[in-house]
Amino acid sequence: MNRLSLALLAALAVALPLSLLAGRVWIDPLSLDQANAAVILMELRAPRALLALVVGGGLGAAGAAMQGYLRNPLADPGLFGIAPSAALGAVLSLWLGAAGVYALPAFALAGAAGAMALLALIAGRAGDSHGGVALFTLAGMMIASLAGALMSLAISLSPSPFALSEIVLWLMGALADRSWTDVLIATPPTIAGLACLLRAAPSLDALTLGDLAARSLGVEPRRLQGLIVAGVGLTVGAGVAVAGIIGFVGLMVPHMVRPFTDRRPSSLLVPSALAGALLLLVADCLCRLAPLAEGELRLGVALSLAGAPFFLALLLRLRRGLA
Amino acid sequence: MMLAAENLTLRHRLHGVTARFAPGQMTAICGPNGAGKSTLLACLAGLLSPDSGRIDPELPPQVRARQLGYLPQSGEVAWDVSVETLVSLGRLPWGGALAGETMRAIEAALSEMDLVPLRHRPLSHLSGGERARALVARVLAGLPAQGRRWLLADEPLASLDLAHAASLMRALRRQARSGAGVIVVLHDLAMAMNHADRVLVLSNGEIAADGPPETALSADIIARVWSARAMWLGEPGHRALALG
Numbered sequence: 183m184n185r186l187s188l189a190l191l192a193a194l195a196v197a198l199p200l201s202l203l204a205g206r207v208w209i210d211p212l213s214l215d216q217a218n219a220a221v222i223l224m225e226l227r228a229p230r231a232l233l234a235l236v237v238g239g240g241l242g243a244a245g246a247a248m249q250g251y252l253r254n255p256l257a258d259p260g261l262f263g264i265a266p267s268a269a270l271g272a273v274l275s276l277w278l279g280a281a282g283v284y285a286l287p288a289f290a291l292a293g294a295a296g297a298m299a300l301l302a303l304i305a306g307r308a309g310d311s312h313g314g315v316a317l318f319t320l321a322g323m324m325i326a327s328l329a330g331a332l333m334s335l336a337i338s339l340s341p342s343p344f345a346l347s348e349i350v351l352w353l354m355g356a357l358a359d360r361s362w363t364d365v366l367i368a369t370p371p372t373i374a375g376l377a378c379l380l381r382a383a384p385s386l387d388a389l390t391l392g393d394l395a396a397r398s399l400g401v402e403p404r405r406l407q408g409l410i411v412a413g414v415g416l417t418v419g420a421g422v423a424v425a426g427i428i429g430f431v432g433l434m435v436p437h438m439v440r441p442f443t444d445r446r447p448s449s450l451l452v453p454s455a456l457a458g459a460l461l462l463l464v465a466d467c468l469c470r471l472a473p474l475a476e477g478e479l480r481l482g483v484a485l486s487l488a489g490a491p492f493f494l495a496l497l498l499r500l501r502r503g504l505a
Numbered sequence: 506m507m508l509a510a511e512n513l514t515l516r517h518r519l520h521g522v523t524a525r526f527a528p529g530q531m532t533a534i535c536g537p538n539g540a541g542k543s544t545l546l547a548c549l550a551g552l553l554s555p556d557s558g559r560i561d562p563e564l565p566p567q568v569r570a571r572q573l574g575y576l577p578q579s580g581e582v583a584w585d586v587s588v589e590t591l592v593s594l595g596r597l598p599w600g601g602a603l604a605g606e607t608m609r610a611i612e613a614a615l616s617e618m619d620l621v622p623l624r625h626r627p628l629s630h631l632s633g634g635e636r637a638r639a640l641v642a643r644v645l646a647g648l649p650a651q652g653r654r655w656l657l658a659d660e661p662l663a664s665l666d667l668a669h670a671a672s673l674m675r676a677l678r679r680q681a682r683s684g685a686g687v688i689v690v691l692h693d694l695a696m697a698m699n700h701a702d703r704v705l706v707l708s709n710g711e712i713a714a715d716g717p718p719e720t721a722l723s724a725d726i727i728a729r730v731w732s733a734r735a736m737w738l739g740e741p742g743h744r745a746l747a748l749g
Contacts, residue, residue: 253583388597391643392581397552399647400570400598445584446594 184449186442190456194235197460201234201467202227229362234466235459236365237357237425240372240417242458243451245432246439247379250386250447251410252319255440255500259418259432262411263325267297268422269353270329270336276349277336287367287423294419297325301411305404314403315393355426355482357466364424375416376455382409383448390447428482430489431458437496506562506653508686510549513558518544520710521558526688528653531681533697534690535722536707537731542690543578543659545707549688550575550657570598574644578659578690580637582628588639589615589624595646614646618676634669637661641673648685655686662693674700698722698737698744706730 202223203209209219244259252261259265271293275281280289304321305314333353340346385406388396397403421428435458436450443449465485472479509525519541526532526549534542547553548560551569564572574595582591592614596607615621618638628636641661648654656677662670674696681687681702691697697704697718704721706714708730714721719741727735734749 384597384600387594390583390586391594392577392579392583394547394552394577394579395575395581397566398550398570398573398575398577399594400567402566444590445586446590447584 184453186439186453187456190453190460194456194460194463197463197467198231198235201231201463204467205470225361226359229365230357230360230466231463232365233357233360233368233424234462236368236372237421237428238431238458238460238462239455240368240375240421240458241428241431242435242461243376243379243455244414244417245434245458246436246447246450246454247382247386247410247413248432249436250389250450251382251406252315253389253392255437255496256433258430259414260326260429261319262297262301262322262414263327263329264294264297264301264322264415264418265422265427266326266329266333268294268419269427270333271296272352272422272426273333273336273349276345276352277340279341279345281348283361283363284367287364290423291371291419293329294415294422297329298411298415298419300325301415302408305407305411318407351480352426353482354480355428355485356469356480357425357462358470358478358481360424368420368424371416371420375413375418375420378409378413378416379451382406382413383451385409386447426482428462429486430493431461431485434489434492435461437492508549508655508688509561510545511559511561513545513548513555513560515541515544515548515553515555515710518710519548519555522707522710522712523558524705524712524715526655526686528655528686529681529684530702531678531687531689531700532703532705533701533718534688534705534707535692535694535697536713539709540707540730541710542707544710546575546657546659546688546690567598571647571649572653573655573657574648576640576644576656576658576661578663580640580663582640585627585629587625587627588620588631588635588642591628591639592620592624592642592646595643598647610646610650613650614642617645617679618642619672633664634666637665637669637673641676645680651684654684655688656680658687658689660690660692662691662696670696694722694727695744695746698746699742 203211205227207222209222210216241259248257248259248261249255268290271289272286275286275289301322305318337346337349340349385401388399388401436454439450439453439457443453466481469479469481469484507525507527510522513519513522522545534545536542544553548555550573551560592611596610615624618641620639620642623635631639644656648656661673665673677687677689678700701718704718705712706721706726713730714726724735727733736747736749738745738747
């Protein structure tokens with residue numbers, strides 16, 4: 183565990199208890215006999231905070247792994263089409279009116295699994311020849327575009343105005359009103375996904391030197407592809423299943439972390455997971471506190487609002503770097 | 506232990522190439538553009554499978570990675586890592602090796618390529634020559650100090666000036682003298698003439714000449730393979746090529 187990870191862990195250790203106290207109802211840690219304090223803490227804020235850690239950690243690590251795998255700082259876990267496919271699954275469950283506590287995440291995970299299976303099928307065809315990764319990524323983008331189109335279709339054909347508003351609201355991504363069930367649903371796949379990504383880490387380092395050099399260092403492209411698809415699929419799929427689409431975390435976090443590491447993809451994974459968890463925890467708190475006439479600011483919307491300018495600044499910086 | 510290509514054929518690129526390479530020797534592969542030099546090197550490195558023919562010995566990728574270092578032509582490094590981090594990537598096939606052994610190999614590679622003062626510098630702050638040396642050091646760090654080892658480099662001199670090219674050739678030669686088998690694709694025929702122990706000339710995917718530099722790169726062969734009138738000047742070991 184290096185200094186950066188320790189610092190991020192320390193920040194999390196401070197932010198987590200604070201996030202439990204902050205909200206529309208502030209809880210005074212010195213007088214916990216406040217009305218409903220226990221209920222608010224245990225049933226509302228604790229699962230929400232844990233979910234922020236799980237989803238944020240998964241997205242951060244998936245983003246770092248994707249950037250390493252594609253050797254591109256602009257890569258994002260959404261590129262493989264797994265997030266839109268998971269969202270499509272969730273939208274279908276809402277459309278069918280079968281959006282129960284378990285049904286919606288199950289539909290979303292099935293959507294993610296479908297995208298992963300399609301990717302695996304395509305990977306088998308694309309082979310590990312030169313340009314295989316490019317073909318693979320393009321295929322992922324096609325899956326994303328297809329899932330997006332199907333979602334739009336579901337929205338335009340939605341059976342009732344109620345279903346329509348549910349779908350649209352869900353797509354915005356949020357952690358509000360989540361329960362321990364959601365934590366239990368999201369945690370195991372995220373941990374399994376993180377394990378896959380960590381196993382892929384040495385191969386991602388080798389890939390820094392390009393495709394051929396990586397293979398000369400003993401990297402097996404098929405195995406790496408499998409680990410990346412499984413790792414990104416499980417973390418992102420689990421995240422979408424419980425929180426909806428939360429963009430830009432996977433893109434932004436590795437960039438924030440990279441300058442503090444030796445820039446090898448493997449040294450980015452754990453800090454990105456921790457920083458992603460921290461970012462989502464803090465962002466969710468701020469959403470909770472933001473004064474809005476009715477309800478609260480949706481987390482996915484807030485992050486995209488912050489993320490778009492960040493992305494733009496990044497592009498400009500890269501351009502300067504090239505010039 | 507030899508490294509051998511037996512009757513390698515790859516559609517449109519190699520046609521029945523047979524060649525054996527010995528450790529302790531530096532072999533230069535020369536030939537015009539499109540002659541199949543890089544293809545042959547990638548086959549020898551186990552990175553391309555021929556349509557027919559074989560590479561001997563056939564090793565599993567994990568074993569080969571520890572015995573054979575391959576430097577691709579592209580010189581790509583995706584992230585702006587420091588020289589030391591780049592060199593440490595060469596140790597990846599040794600995953601679980603002792604930290605002391607890893608450090609020793611990295612130190613040896615850095616000092617062999619004269620990079621100790623630059624070790625903490627990011628690649629983006631290096632000159633072309635320094636970068637090329639760092640890339641070679643990455644390969645050296647992955648090779649064992651003793652025993653079976655091969656160093657395959659695809660045009661390592663591209664983008665190097667005269668002095669840096671000569672110093673890199675001397676370093677590769679030192680590797681050969683210390684027991685490594687060195688196979689290097691070269692465009693610069695004078696470099697091949699003066700530094701290689703043996704030259705393999707490829708033309709249209711076939712071997713056009715194979716032997717000591719003085720015979721394999723004779724004026725006749727240059728005329729036949731490169732369609733250029735040329736003459737060697739100077740003494741053996743200090744030759745220069747004059748084009749007519």
